[in-house]
Every structure is written in C-alpha cells, then in structure tokens.
Amino acid sequence: MLVENSFADRVFFCNSGAEANEAAIKLARRYMNINSGTTKNTVISMDNSFHGRTMATLSATGQKKVKTGYNPLLEGFKFVPYNDLTGLEQAMDETICAVLLEPIQGEGGVVCPDPDYLKGVRNICDEHNCLLIFDEVQVGMGRTGKLFAYEHHGVQPDIMTLAKALGNGLPIGAMLSVEELAQAFGPGSHATTFGGTPLVTAVSLAVLRSLIEDGWIEHCRKVGIYFKDALNKLKQKYNFIKEVRGMGLILGMEIDRPCAPIVEACMEKGFLINCAHENVLRFLPPLIVTKDEIDMLINAIDEVFTDMTIT
Ligand SMILES: Cc1ncc(COP(=O)(O)O)c(C=O)c1O
Structure with missing residues (x-):
C-alpha cells in the first residue's frame, strides 16, 4: 500500500x-x-x-x-x-x-x-x-x-x-x-x-x-489551516512573536526569546508543546486533533503570553 x-x-x-x-x-x-x-x-x-x-x-x-x-x-x-x-x-x-x-x-x-x-x-x-x-x-x-x-x-x-x-x-x-x-x-x-x-x-x-x-489527511489539512490562523492571530496580539510557519499539523512559532519557560507554563495547564531550536514553539498534535482542542490550546497559550507581558 x-x-x-x-x-x-x-x-x-x-x-x-x-x-x-x-x-x-x-x-x-x-x-x-x-x-x-x-x-x-x-x-x-x-x-x-x-x-x-x-x-x-x-x-x-x-x-x-x-x-x-x-x-x-x-x-x-x-x-x-x-x-x-x-x-x-x-x-x-x-x-x-x-x-x-x-x-x-x-x-x-x-x-x-x-x-x-x-x-x-x-x-x-x-x-x-x-x-x-x-x-x-x-x-x-x-x-x-x-x-x-x-x-x-x-x-x-x-x-x-x-x-x-x-x-x-x-x-x-x-x-x-x-x-x-x-x-x-x-x-x-x-x-x-x-x-x-x-x-x-x-x-x-x-x-x-x-x-x-477515512479522510484523516484532509482533516489534517483543514484543521492545520484553522490552527495556523489562530497562531497568526496571536502574532497580531504579541509583538515578541516573530513568525508563524509550517503546514498542516506541523507548525512552528518563532519568538524573540527562549521558549523553555513557555513550554513549562503550558505543561502546567495540561498541554504538551515542544521547544525546537531554542526559540521556536513547535506544535505537532495528534492527527485526530479537533478544532475545539486547538481552541483550548490557543486559550492556554494566550493566558501564558499575557502573564509573560504583565510580569
Ligand atoms: C526527521 C527525523 N528523522 C529521524 C528521526 C529519528 O527517528 P526515531 O526517533 O524513530 O529513531 C526523527 C525523530 O525525531 C526525526 O524527526
């Protein structure tokens, strides 16, 4: 096959x-x-x-x-x-x-x-x-x-x-x-x-x-577009985000600082994300991830970013 x-x-x-x-x-x-x-x-x-x-x-x-x-x-x-x-x-x-x-x-x-x-x-x-x-x-x-x-x-x-x-x-x-x-x-x-x-x-x-x-490849494409749009909306809100890149369900967000503390803060909120190359938040969710789950992640990252800008 x-x-x-x-x-x-x-x-x-x-x-x-x-x-x-x-x-x-x-x-x-x-x-x-x-x-x-x-x-x-x-x-x-x-x-x-x-x-x-x-x-x-x-x-x-x-x-x-x-x-x-x-x-x-x-x-x-x-x-x-x-x-x-x-x-x-x-x-x-x-x-x-x-x-x-x-x-x-x-x-x-x-x-x-x-x-x-x-x-x-x-x-x-x-x-x-x-x-x-x-x-x-x-x-x-x-x-x-x-x-x-x-x-x-x-x-x-x-x-x-x-x-x-x-x-x-x-x-x-x-x-x-x-x-x-x-x-x-x-x-x-x-x-x-x-x-x-x-x-x-x-x-x-x-x-x-x-x-x-069962249509999972098309699902990855569609949900990937939704996910990338949501990350780009965060980029408009926070000027330390330099770039959002990737396609489908491999997405990266480059920021102007080390991302390890963000990974840790997200983990405390129940989300496993990854830090690639020091300053890139890398998102590789399971291929069956839903739009609702992505919304939950985006809200969590938004909260972490807000806390970062306040402190
Ligand atoms: C592009 C690429 N090649 C090879 C490997 C190695 O795969 P494995 O961990 O299954 O040996 C990885 C693992 O992260 C990878 O991302």
Missing part, C-alpha cells in the same frame, strides 16, 4: 526513524559503490537537520548539541545551509553520492523549503549523478495535509524514510526506494530481526488505510 501511494517500488521495514535513515544511507552508498565506484560515497546533509541517534544518522545530523560527546563520528558527511541552492551546488563534487534532507526541518525549528527549493535540489542531484533522499520520518503520513510532504512540491526523491505516525505508537520504520536502487541490497546485505513482523505491519497497514480512506 505504501508503494501504491508513493513514488517507490520497494519498501524495507525496520523499527525506527533512525534505522530507516541508516538503511537509506547504506543503500545510497552501496548503489553508488556498485555502479559508480567506491569513492562516490559522501552524503550531503543540511545544517540544523535531524536524522536520528545511531552513529551514521548522528553523523548525518546538522546539530552540534545532539552530536557532542560522541566523537569520532563517521566520515563521509558534508553540511550545507537549508534553502541555499548555491551552497549546495558549490558543495557538489565527484565524491557526493546522495543529498539527504527533511522536506520540512522539524527539530531544526519547523523550517519550510522555499517554493522552488526542492525542485532545485532535485535538478542539482540529477546533474551530478547523485541520489535524493527525503527524510519524512516527522512530516510523512498525512501530517502536512498530503500523505507525503514531497507531494506539495512536484518532486520525487529516489529514497524516502518513514516512521513515527507509520505505526501510530508501535515501533516501525520504513525505507522506500525505486526498483533500480533496491537491487543494490541483495540477500543478506542489510537486515534486522524485527523488521516487518506481522503484528506491526498489520497495524501499520490499518493506520495507512484509515489515513487514506
């Missing part, structure tokens, strides 16, 4: 987002190793990206704070700024085998791609015979108002990774790829004991069916 509804021909199942990205990096390297020589093995990743906490995915992550203390990290990763096609073009050389990026940077502070950025990245990858990997661990499975975030941009990756909402709470990850690449993983070249077991894949299939057939 993942194949029927995506660019991909094949799926490798594993147990987490990090494992899915680990598999993606290995597949890209192995494919290029077989087809273009052993020196074409470097992965370009983005500043402020997050791809997981295994050694390879940590090495591919562009955030110092999660990498500190784990040296030596793996070789063969290079970083460029997000939304910077010139920087990417300049970083390209014959050693680059893949570009790995999130179609919206989640942990990096809900950073959205500029309108033609992903198309530009696709073109650069094609010109330099390198693969494009989208990490949709956080934004895939309906969260942006389409099943996969790449669908908003008219571009397709060669490899995509999924996890989180794919199992609706059960541990499952997936790496999807086109057939030509999948051939590079022959029997025994990559595997994991619990990958694709009947229980988790049955749950995942039910989740995917429900997302597609």
Whole structure:
C-alpha cells in the first residue's frame, strides 16, 4: 500500500526513524559503490537537520548539541545551509553520492523549503549523478495535509524514510526506494530481526488505510489551516512573536526569546508543546486533533503570553 501511494517500488521495514535513515544511507552508498565506484560515497546533509541517534544518522545530523560527546563520528558527511541552492551546488563534487534532507526541518525549528527549493535540489542531484533522499520520518503520513510532504512540491526523491505516525505508537520504520536502487541490497546485505513482523505491519497497514480512506489527511489539512490562523492571530496580539510557519499539523512559532519557560507554563495547564531550536514553539498534535482542542490550546497559550507581558 505504501508503494501504491508513493513514488517507490520497494519498501524495507525496520523499527525506527533512525534505522530507516541508516538503511537509506547504506543503500545510497552501496548503489553508488556498485555502479559508480567506491569513492562516490559522501552524503550531503543540511545544517540544523535531524536524522536520528545511531552513529551514521548522528553523523548525518546538522546539530552540534545532539552530536557532542560522541566523537569520532563517521566520515563521509558534508553540511550545507537549508534553502541555499548555491551552497549546495558549490558543495557538489565527484565524491557526493546522495543529498539527504527533511522536506520540512522539524527539530531544526519547523523550517519550510522555499517554493522552488526542492525542485532545485532535485535538478542539482540529477546533474551530478547523485541520489535524493527525503527524510519524512516527522512530516510523512498525512501530517502536512498530503500523505507525503514531497507531494506539495512536484518532486520525487529516489529514497524516502518513514516512521513515527507509520505505526501510530508501535515501533516501525520504513525505507522506500525505486526498483533500480533496491537491487543494490541483495540477500543478506542489510537486515534486522524485527523488521516487518506481522503484528506491526498489520497495524501499520490499518493506520495507512484509515489515513487514506477515512479522510484523516484532509482533516489534517483543514484543521492545520484553522490552527495556523489562530497562531497568526496571536502574532497580531504579541509583538515578541516573530513568525508563524509550517503546514498542516506541523507548525512552528518563532519568538524573540527562549521558549523553555513557555513550554513549562503550558505543561502546567495540561498541554504538551515542544521547544525546537531554542526559540521556536513547535506544535505537532495528534492527527485526530479537533478544532475545539486547538481552541483550548490557543486559550492556554494566550493566558501564558499575557502573564509573560504583565510580569
Ligand atoms: C526527521 C527525523 N528523522 C529521524 C528521526 C529519528 O527517528 P526515531 O526517533 O524513530 O529513531 C526523527 C525523530 O525525531 C526525526 O524527526
């Protein structure tokens, strides 16, 4: 069903987002190793990206704070700024085998791609015979108002990774790829004991069916618009709010100060929100969130913000 509804021909199942990205990096390297020589093995990743906490995915992550203390990290990763096609073009050389990026940077502070950025990245990858990997661990499975975030941009990756909402709470990850690449993983070249077991894949299939057939993706889109409008209304009220960004049910509010105290105050009122990149309040509600629940959250944030401006 993942194949029927995506660019991909094949799926490798594993147990987490990090494992899915680990598999993606290995597949890209192995494919290029077989087809273009052993020196074409470097992965370009983005500043402020997050791809997981295994050694390879940590090495591919562009955030110092999660990498500190784990040296030596793996070789063969290079970083460029997000939304910077010139920087990417300049970083390209014959050693680059893949570009790995999130179609919206989640942990990096809900950073959205500029309108033609992903198309530009696709073109650069094609010109330099390198693969494009989208990490949709956080934004895939309906969260942006389409099943996969790449669908908003008219571009397709060669490899995509999924996890989180794919199992609706059960541990499952997936790496999807086109057939030509999948051939590079022959029997025994990559595997994991619990990958694709009947229980988790049955749950995942039910989740995917429900997302597609019960209208949850459209729900995410509509409720996301409602949520973003409500956050923008707060922006008009409080001048310390710099920007509201995101789409569907991945939204961020950048403020001009650290947001940890706000997260704490909201928790006291019964709402779990998150602080990404120090000064971005990140909202990733369950995909079934209702407009009434969003109203309750907005009222709580409004109260917290009012208290902040009074004290
Ligand atoms: C974009 C992205 N990639 C990978 C991961 C790692 O996923 P997991 O925690 O399932 O290993 C995360 C987790 O937050 C993520 O947001």
